[in-house]
Amino acid sequence: MSFADYLNVFFQSKIGLIFAFVLGSMFGSFFNVCIYRLPKELSIIKPRSFCPSCNKTIPWYYNIPLISWLYLRGKCAYCGAKISFRYFFVELLTALIFTFGVYKFGFSLKALEFIVLTSLMLILFFTDLYERILPDEITLGFIPIGLIFAYFSPERGFLESLVVGVIGAGLLFLLAYIYLKIKGIEGMGMGDVKMLALMGTFLGKKAFLALMIGSIIGTIVGLFIIYVLKKGRHYEIPFGCFLAIGTVITYLYGDNLIHYYVTHFLQHY
Ligand SMILES: [Zn+2]
Structure with a gap:
């Protein structure tokens, strides 16, 4: 041994x-x-x-x-x-x-990657929940670390992580900026966009699944807060919390979810 x-x-x-x-x-x-x-x-x-x-x-x-x-x-x-x-x-x-x-x-490196990613999501979950802040030190600061993991990962390439994390999030940043200029309000916070960039480097194209899962959970919880807890329409939902949950679920079970979806919903095509 x-x-x-x-x-x-x-x-x-x-x-x-x-x-x-x-x-x-x-x-x-x-x-x-x-x-x-x-x-x-x-x-x-x-x-x-x-x-x-x-x-x-x-x-x-x-x-x-x-x-x-x-x-x-x-x-x-x-x-x-x-x-x-x-x-x-x-x-x-x-x-x-x-x-x-x-x-x-x-x-293994995979264990380290899981621990680093989940720890970052944990920190972001709590700063967003309590302060509605996703610190740049975590989101932007760990993008290079995500890219280093991607370089050694057998599951996603460095290029995939770079494209999704940097270019994908760059496009979102542009959309959010245009929305802000036209409507005068933040549709999606810039902190969320930076967090998506971080997720992209760690998840590659599966970051889209994490965004979907986060949005679904966030919408359900958001409706609950507005209509059941009656917090009012302008209650600011901590979207980063849901992105964090979506990221961990995707990292652990993303492949199973995609496989389930393909075999149960796309088999007739
Ligand atoms: Zn004291």
């Missing part, structure tokens, strides 16, 4: 999965910092984590992923201010993403 084979066996063993879970929870803790600070244009490196209520720096023993939030029962150790469940939830989700990634794809 080669070294890579040993790593593969390790990562798919119980100890390996626990390792991935712990590592994931630590990254989740960092993603919480990104979700809180990026929309506010604050540095994600300095200063160290602090309580937004009493400004006290949080020592490492109160900053242990998952455990500290439970131990402190969701409250600051110094001033007792409530710490959102979101912090625990993001750490747990990230831990599960890492665990699922190595469980499904082993110790």
Whole structure:
């Protein structure tokens, strides 16, 4: 067995999965910092984590992923201010993403690609949900990373990712710009377009499927919000949240969905 084979066996063993879970929870803790600070244009490196209520720096023993939030029962150790469940939830989700990634794809580039893409979608989901912002640092910043993965991917070519991600999104950008000039309102936010560019580099032409899935889920949830929760027509739907869900579904099940569609709906042609 080669070294890579040993790593593969390790990562798919119980100890390996626990390792991935712990590592994931630590990254989740960092993603919480990104979700809180990026929309506010604050540095994600300095200063160290602090309580937004009493400004006290949080020592490492109160900053242990998952455990500290439970131990402190969701409250600051110094001033007792409530710490959102979101912090625990993001750490747990990230831990599960890492665990699922190595469980499904082993110790491989595909696992890394899945973990990177899903983590980015997780961050975008929460910044859009809470602040209606899709930070450029994530959308534009990771387009080169998506292209590097595409270069090594056996499933989609570098050229495909480049065309869909850069040229496709460029056309959308132009459409959105024209719409804005004629109607005077944003039909599709520029943040959404940049997010589509990122999706294009990671999904290639399957990004269209992700856009479709995201639009369908977004429309259903949007109608629910307007007509059932009565938020009014001008409630701004966080479309990026639905694009994020569409992207993860497409990455995992896109081929199955396309196969199902072709065999069940197109067989008569
Ligand atoms: Zn505090």
